[in-house]
Amino acid sequence: MREEVMAILTEIRKDVDFENETKLIDDSILASLDIVAIVGEFNDTFDVEISVEDLIPENFNSVDAMVALIESAQE
Amino acid sequence: MAFTSLYFLIFAAVTVGVYYIIPSGFRWIWLLIASYAFYLLSSPATFIFLLLTTATTFLGGLYIGGVNRSHKAYMDAHKQEMSREEKKAAKAASQSKKKRMTALILVLDFGVLAVLKYFRYYLQAAGIFDTGELLIPLGISFYTFQSAAYIFDLYRNKIEPDRNIAKFALFTSFFPQIIQGPISRYDQLAGQLYEGHRFEYENLTHGAQLILWGFFKKLIIADRAAVLVNEVYGNYTEYTGGVVFIGVLFYMIQIYADFSGGIDIARGVARCMGIRMTHNFLRPYFAHDLSEFWNRWHISLSHWCRDYIFYPVAMSKFFGKAGKSLRSVLGDRVGKLFPVIIAQYCTFLTIGMWHGAEFKYIAFGLYNGTVIVLGLLLEPVLKKMTGAITGALHIEKQGRLWQGFRIVRTFFVVLAGRVFPKAVSFTAAVSMFFSMFVPNRGTPFMETVLSLGLTGADYLIIAGGCAVWFIISFCEERYAAAAGTGGIAAGAEAVRNRLDEKPLAVRWALLLAAFAFVLTFGIYGPGYDAAAFIYRGF
Numbered sequence: 001m002r003e004e005v006m007a008i009l010t011e012i013r014k015d016v017d018f019e020n021e022t023k024l025i026d027d028s029i030l031a032s033l034d035i036v037a038i039v040g041e042f043n044d045t046f047d048v049e050i051s052v053e054d055l056i057p058e059n060f061n062s063v064d065a066m067v068a069l070i071e072s073a074q075e
Numbered sequence: 076m077a078f079t080s081l082y083f084l085i086f087a088a089v090t091v092g093v094y095y096i097i098p099s100g101f102r103w104i105w106l107l108i109a110s111y112a113f114y115l116l117s118s119p120a121t122f123i124f125l126l127l128t129t130a131t132t133f134l135g136g137l138y139i140g141g142v143n144r145s146h147k148a149y150m151d152a153h154k155q156e157m158s159r160e161e162k163k164a165a166k167a168a169s170q171s172k173k174k175r176m177t178a179l180i181l182v183l184d185f186g187v188l189a190v191l192k193y194f195r196y197y198l199q200a201a202g203i204f205d206t207g208e209l210l211i212p213l214g215i216s217f218y219t220f221q222s223a224a225y226i227f228d229l230y231r232n233k234i235e236p237d238r239n240i241a242k243f244a245l246f247t248s249f250f251p252q253i254i255q256g257p258i259s260r261y262d263q264l265a266g267q268l269y270e271g272h273r274f275e276y277e278n279l280t281h282g283a284q285l286i287l288w289g290f291f292k293k294l295i296i297a298d299r300a301a302v303l304v305n306e307v308y309g310n311y312t313e314y315t316g317g318v319v320f321i322g323v324l325f326y327m328i329q330i331y332a333d334f335s336g337g338i339d340i341a342r343g344v345a346r347c348m349g350i351r352m353t354h355n356f357l358r359p360y361f362a363h364d365l366s367e368f369w370n371r372w373h374i375s376l377s378h379w380c381r382d383y384i385f386y387p388v389a390m391s392k393f394f395g396k397a398g399k400s401l402r403s404v405l406g407d408r409v410g411k412l413f414p415v416i417i418a419q420y421c422t423f424l425t426i427g428m429w430h431g432a433e434f435k436y437i438a439f440g441l442y443n444g445t446v447i448v449l450g451l452l453l454e455p456v457l458k459k460m461t462g463a464i465t466g467a468l469h470i471e472k473q474g475r476l477w478q479g480f481r482i483v484r485t486f487f488v489v490l491a492g493r494v495f496p497k498a499v500s501f502t503a504a505v506s507m508f509f510s511m512f513v514p515n516r517g518t519p520f521m522e523t524v525l526s527l528g529l530t531g532a533d534y535l536i537i538a539g540g541c542a543v544w545f546i547i548s549f550c551e552e553r554y555a556a557a558a559g560t561g562g563i564a565a566g567a568e569a570v571r572n573r574l575d576e577k578p579l580a581v582r583w584a585l586l587l588a589a590f591a592f593v594l595t596f597g598i599y600g601p602g603y604d605a606a607a608f609i610y611r612g613f
Contacts, residue, residue: 028370031366031370032381032385032386032389033366033415033451035386036386036389036390036414036415036418039390040390040395040411051390052231052386052387052390053230053231053232055382055386055390056233075159
């Protein structure tokens with residue numbers, strides 16, 4: 001799953017080093033438009049329902065946090 | 076009680092002094108007493124509305140928190156034996172209860188705001204309700220939005236409800252922020268307010284520096300620029316061309332100096348007590364595009380709108396489905412962007428209407444929303460154009476020249492929008508906008524500029540003040556870029572931290588020089604009523 005998440009993220013923001021960044025939201029690296037696009041792709045690709053309630057910085061600060069979010073949404 | 080009055084300085088000094096004298100466990104009670112005293116001294120007739128919002132939000136919050144807790148307890152006990160559908164049904168039942176209470180509290184809180192701020196004239200005109208004697212409660216937009224954020228965060232299960240109404244009352248009324256924000260979040264501010272902070276010399280000096288810096292912007296730059304701005308906007312039919320442009324340019328300076336100066340004073344007073352309030356401005360005129368500008372300007376309102384309007388609309392199933400069905404008509408790209416476009420307009424209409432109900436404010440919101448939406452829709456074309464221009468001129472896209480051009484371009488895009496909120500009406504704004512392109516008539520330009528209420532010395536003081544401000548902002552911007560992490564917020568205290576590293580004599584010499592500068596060139600004192608802060612009216 002991590003590879004698929006990485007592919008989605010790099011497709012949306014080619015200029016960001018997703019492997020190493022751990023403060024994507026706290027450091028304002030991802031903008032609100034990116035988040036909307038990322039969530040849309042996650043919902044379509046992984047058949048989950050990530051909602052507004054899940055939009056907290058801790059869930060989007062790093063690739064691993066996003067993978068964990070998708071996994072918990074799949075439960 | 077205006078921030079720039081001597082009374083406020085005495086009030087703040089006494090509050091800070093007593094704060095550190097009393098035992099730490101009682102400090103929040105002292106802050107509540109001071110905050111309510113401040114409100115009663117400033118706007119006694121509307122105090123009841125603050126109490127009403129505080130009580131309804133507190134009680135609603137307790138209910139929503141209770142629903143969250145019982146849902147969690149139920150899930151913890153039965154999670155293992157439940158199917159996915161049953162889990163979904165339990166969540167939906169809990170959401171439905173929370174939704175009803177959230178809606179009720181929001182209707183009550185925003186209802187008061189709507190009646191007192193927006194519909195009063197219509198209700199009065201229709202003879203339904205005599206609002207003539209009703210004043211707009213001090214800081215109503217700020218404390219209503221802050222309370223709404225608390226309810227939304229509880230609904231989203233991001234925070235635990237406050238169980239002490241007196242403590243919660245402090246959160247909604249904290250005196251430095253009640254007049255013009257920033258609109259703080261519960262998880263960011265409440266804990267700091269309730270905790271009795273130990274005295275730290277650094278907090279006092281940084282707080283005092285922020286207050287002095289706020290006075291510098293407000294009394295030296297904003298109130299001086301206001302003289303010219305009021306003349307041009309108030310008599311707009313008498314001026315054309317460069318004079319109108321100067322009027323709008325000075326309004327750009329005035330609104331930034333006025334609002335950010337007020338925020339600096341508020342943050343400075345809080346900082347003296349060890350309370351760090353959120354940033355509301357991060358060098359907005361260094362933004363490279365309009366979206367970035369709104370991420371740097373009145374940040375607490377922009378982020379409020381992002382979290383509670385933009386995301387819910389952009390991610391709503393309704394607009395998502397509408398976008399999908401529109402893909403066949405409008406194309407894949409536009410269909411995909413459709414929910415985002417609607418969300419942008421909802422966001423900017425809210426930002427516009429936050430200032431008032433008049434059409435000029437709505438136009439201000441629509442203008443900003445439309446520029447950002449056009450940027451989104453035309454992104455591929457604009458990218459090609461950028462590539463072609465930078466290629467033909469042999470300029471690096473990431474180079475200083477091109478990035479500098481983007482900053483200047485954004486400044487002018489913002490400037491064009493600034494015609495609306497200050498103009499006497501929407502038609503006046505449109506007239507002013509077009510008159511900027513009509514050559515100056517009659518009196519020579521320089522002669523007219525010097526007859527707008529400011530002397531040559533005033534222009535020099537404004538220019539000098541802006542130069543100091545620009546240099547500090549530029550240093551912060553460079554520091555933020557060099558820091559790598561922390562984004563634009565990283566540079567916010569860079570200059571102040573550098574100042575700390577200087578010898579004591581240098582620090583004091585600089586501070587005394589700044590203090591003397593404000594005392595000498597500030598517009599204040601007997602016979603001169605320092606202009607009220609612009610955002611106090613919102």
